[in-house]
Amino acid sequence: MGVIRKTKTVEVLLNEFNKRAVAISAKNLIKQFQTSFNKTTIYRVLDKLEEDGVLHSFLGKDGLKWYAKCKGCSASEHNDLHPHFQCLNCGKVDCLSESVKLPEIPNRKIKVSQLLIQGTCDTCYL
Amino acid sequence: MGVIRKTKTVEVLLNEFNKRAVAISAKNLIKQFQTSFNKTTIYRVLDKLEEDGVLHSFLGKDGLKWYAKCKGCSASEHNDLHPHFQCLNCGKVDCLSESVKLPEIPNRKIKVSQLLIQGTCDTCYL
DNA sequence: AATATACTGCAACGTTGTTGCATTAACAAA
């Protein structure tokens, strides 16, 4: 379970998430590191980092998988219930710190929820 | 533009959405009607019906595209801001009528939002 | 240094959805 060995791929990817504060899509990472790492490896490392509670994942605009650093998650518990904002212009995704109040749903048991807000970000906002 | 001609495909698909009250994925429709219609046709008809404000679409669990009947939408305006609930056990998706209160986001312009709640539905809830 | 096994790269594949193009069918007008 989780990341066991400290490999080059893990080091480089983690560094990337630490450097940038925003979420990054698997697609972007693959493009960025295509000369260094195979896409299969990147997918697998991201999986592991998520299992480990280091990253959390969610689906963005076109069903693409995005990852961002977790704050206060562990391998046993993922509490990534914050919403995400994706800019329809530049594609950038931010984690929002505000929590969402889920509607009341009778007779159903909620396991996870995902709120994706789309619009224009501060940089692209004219 | 939207749907112009009353074809067999449009008729059958619309009938399906009227018969069942839940959301249906493109994948399911293609599987269900693979003997009658080509998948390309189904994708295109769904697109048109959405443009027309008859259906609205959203992304479910694995990035799959789901469609459901709109209430009070038109070609000019889609007000499909309600959340969806997907059962992790049987895969069924329901539209929830409750509206969601979006968090305050400074310096950004919200265009659309999508809240997907996942868990166990009433039928699968033990 | 030797060993066990986690990690990697490659190639091939799977699934969902899209595109181009020739053919067919819906609708309007004569």
Place this chain on the structure above:
DNA sequence: TTTGTTAATGCAACAACGTTGCAGTATATT
């Protein structure tokens, strides 16, 4: 009803994102 325009369809091929199997490599442990 027949004709003509053009929207809708089916087919095949493609595109994108992601997964799988397997042989070879690197990491950590002894």
